[in-house]
Amino acid sequence: MDELELIAELPRLLAGSSPRVARWMGDDAAVVRARGYAVTSVDTMVDGVHFRSGELSFEEIGHRALATALSDLAAMAAEPGEAYLALGLPPGSDRGGVESLLAGAQSLAATHGVAIAGGDITRAPVLIVSFTVVGWAEDPGELVGRDGARPGDLVGVTGTLGGSGAGLALIEGRARLADPAVAAALRERYARPQPRLAAGRALGAAGATAMVDLSDGLATDAAHVGRASGVTLELSLARLPLADGVREVAVQLGLEPGALAAGAGDDYELCVCVPPLGRSSIEAKLASTNDAVRITWIGRVLAGEPGARFTDARASLTGFEHSF
């Protein structure tokens, strides 16, 4: 494939123009009208490390890479703005596959009003998809970090957990389910995660004190919040909202369902701390967002050793952290 030809096609493949974007592709850099504060995160997906190209379609690889990056903006309660793509293509990449990858990212971007405003295409030994995403806030007070949790806060998670880990087990043939619809939904959770952007902003506006997205698994990510805030997040595996089919897959894997849900990661739900009086207002606000996501209360914040612990876990559940 000729990279020059592909680059010439990008304006057709990516709808990067938006009222904010003053200069798009074809120059040395993109130029975008700013708001008060830029919120920026980078997420890189490497074939063989973060996914296996044979297990996902190109369209899913493009969607998933952008979704995981946008999930960090959701966790900050930022309004999503632009995305910049660094794409590494291995020898023999075919143009149809690359176009599908871009279409997968572009479709998700359009759903959230994000402009893919620039980037870089290079040769690489394996497929590498890295997105730098930028969100905006008028005031840093609108944003939610990991460091604001206070003793007495409730801890909640959006949506359901374990679906992505169970989906990967199905994809890799380590488990199987009789119900094809449930199996397909779990696979989708792994292949096409949905960043909780509307829920993140609603939680920020409703007074969330700390928030993190669940990329490395609740056990790891909740511990980040606890350490950053100087508090203990005391959680219960039994209270975790499991995606349909997770229990059955966990049994086949020889795991407690809660342990799969807390340890597997890649669910891209939000874990949030809120003052206890805000509970009902938050439930109402979330129910009225676009994706009408539910929140489940899974524990509380205590003074104590900074980190997170499960009152009912039988073993360590920690995962692996990539971002800084």
Added chain:
Amino acid sequence: MDELELIAELPRLLAGSSPRVARWMGDDAAVVRARGYAVTSVDTMVDGVHFRSGELSFEEIGHRALATALSDLAAMAAEPGEAYLALGLPPGSDRGGVESLLAGAQSLAATHGVAIAGGDITRAPVLIVSFTVVGWAEDPGELVGRDGARPGDLVGVTGTLGGSGAGLALIEGRARLADPAVAAALRERYARPQPRLAAGRALGAAGATAMVDLSDGLATDAAHVGRASGVTLELSLARLPLADGVREVAVQLGLEPGALAAGAGDDYELCVCVPPLGRSSIEAKLASTNDAVRITWIGRVLAGEPGARFTDARASLTGFEHSF
């Protein structure tokens, strides 16, 4: 090497804090106070494609990756702000090497007042260093694109050309020079390019109509300006300002010196178009910038087929373009 340990060390290795940076590492995203317009570019360096790790020190790899990204901001006349690093580490990466790489980038960042404000570290099959850089402008009118060149404009280049291509030939043993100081200076041009940030802003303030940085070589990059502006850049190989030693290396490679200077790329000088009346004011402004770079007038802008041509070239000089 343990990525978690490395990430814990990052605040010591990277001085990402700046008065603009409200939230740095340790959260889901960096938060930076914006100015009117964000100017963003991505540049990725892959071992074996854009450099060979055995030919450069880790410190040089870090410097070079950030320099090439910042060079795009120079070409826009933007004020540099922040950088975000996506780092892919191959199996067996040792921590000392990674720390040197970060130190090389951090040192260049500090020189230009840039904060390395966040990023991502992952495993990868080979070393991959991708920087997303963000510059700022109060008004898009301060910035210089590739599309403003007009018939009658003069075409200039900053500094000297061919040094990086000649330096790589020396590194790879395809040529040798008797004078070790000249050889070392050429090697340095390849290993540690200097983004022309101050010169770029001075040229923008002095009325440059179009500008591009010379990453792919003058022949390729000037053609981008010609096509974007709908004009012909008519240039002369004989007028190109050659770095010391380029002539001698070119002879050993069997190339015309001008052809090496126009075709080899990686010099990261600026090619700029300016109205003819601005010539002396631009020379004076550039002489008073921090790096006191010289400008050499190498041709003029004509109405005609969009692109660039050399009046005295004997063969095609085009290179290869990666960015969009």
